[in-house]
Amino acid sequence: MENSTKDNVRVKCLYCRANISFYAILLFYFFVTYPNVGLADIQFKEVTTDAGIHHAGTSFGASWGDFNGDGWPDLWVGNHNSKPTLYLNRQDGTFEDTIDQVWSGNPRADTHGAAWADFDNDGDQDLVELVDVSDIERTILDGLKQSEHCGGFSEVAKAFWMRREDVDLTRIVDYALRLNVGAVIRRLGYLLEMFEAGAPHECDRLRKRLTASYALLDPLLPAEGKYLARWRLRLNVDAEEIKSLVSS
Ligand SMILES: [Ca+2]
Numbered sequence: 001m002e003n004s005t006k007d008n009v010r011v012k013c014l015y016c017r018a019n020i021s022f023y024a025i026l027l028f029y030f031f032v033t034y035p036n037v038g039l040a041d042i043q044f045k046e047v048t049t050d051a052g053i054h055h056a057g058t059s060f061g062a063s064w065g066d067f068n069g070d071g072w073p074d075l076w077v078g079n080h081n082s083k084p085t086l087y088l089n090r091q092d093g094t095f096e097d098t099i100d101q102v103w104s105g106n107p108r109a110d111t112h113g114a115a116w117a118d119f120d121n122d123g124d125q126d127l128v129e130l131v132d133v134s135d136i137e138r139t140i141l142d143g144l145k146q147s148e149h150c151g152g153f154s155e156v157a158k159a160f161w162m163r164r165e166d167v168d169l170t171r172i173v174d175y176a177l178r179l180n181v182g183a184v185i186r187r188l189g190y191l192l193e194m195f196e197a198g199a200p201h202e203c204d205r206l207r208k209r210l211t212a213s214y215a216l217l218d219p220l221l222p223a224e225g226k227y228l229a230r231w232r233l234r235l236n237v238d239a240e241e242i243k244s245l246v247s248s
């Protein structure tokens with residue numbers, strides 16, 4: 001009985017070896033007869049310039065999405081530390097850079113990855129671009145200085161409100177005084193008081209730097225609205241409008 005079992009095992013092993021040998025010979029014959037089988041019949045052609053892709057430089061991310069909802073994929077390229085590009089698909093194998101028509105953010109942003117998705121669930125695709133931020137205080141001051149890169153004063157106010165518990169008031173006032181840009185000092189003081197976020201001492205430090213001239217609260221909007229002597233600002237954005245915006 002025991003010998004019979006050993007014989008069975010031996011027979012099965014021989015059968016396995018025979019099978020393996022058979023398939024090895026079959027594969028060898030197959031590849032000798034058809035040497036190109038297994039290599040995909042796909043080739044590539046350099047069409048970057050012809051397609052209208054012109055930017056050369058570092059980028060940490062590129063993402064396909066249908067920006068205009070025409071069913072053709074468009075391409076967002078973050079272009080690290082330089083202005084991004086949004087290549088609109090012309091549906092003929094070429095693309096058009098439309099970034100200046102649709103975007104006015106910080107052209108020196110430390111951009112990384114990006115992704116398209118319908119974040120607000122309204123049926124069209126939206127884009128999220130991840131940006132490295134050194135610290136929140138500098139970022140807010142950058143926004144107050146160059147509001148055109150972040151959508152205007154209201155957007156900066158919104159960002160401040162969302163991160164108000166993370167903002168170090170002494171540090172942001174220190175930064176503002178060191179930066180020494182009159183419009184920034186005025187807008188920061190107004191922002192702190194509007195949200196009742198600033199300690200009186202910090203606002204006093206800012207007010208001591210004020211000069212007689214006036215600045216616009218939002219440099220992107222027309223020069224209109226009442227003058228606020230306390231911060232030497234012309235209020236071309238309504239404070240209540242901003243408050244309702246940030247609380248929505
Ligand atoms: Ca498209």
Ligand SMILES: [Ca+2]
Pocket residue numbers: 117118119120121122123124125126
């Ligand atoms: Ca959407």
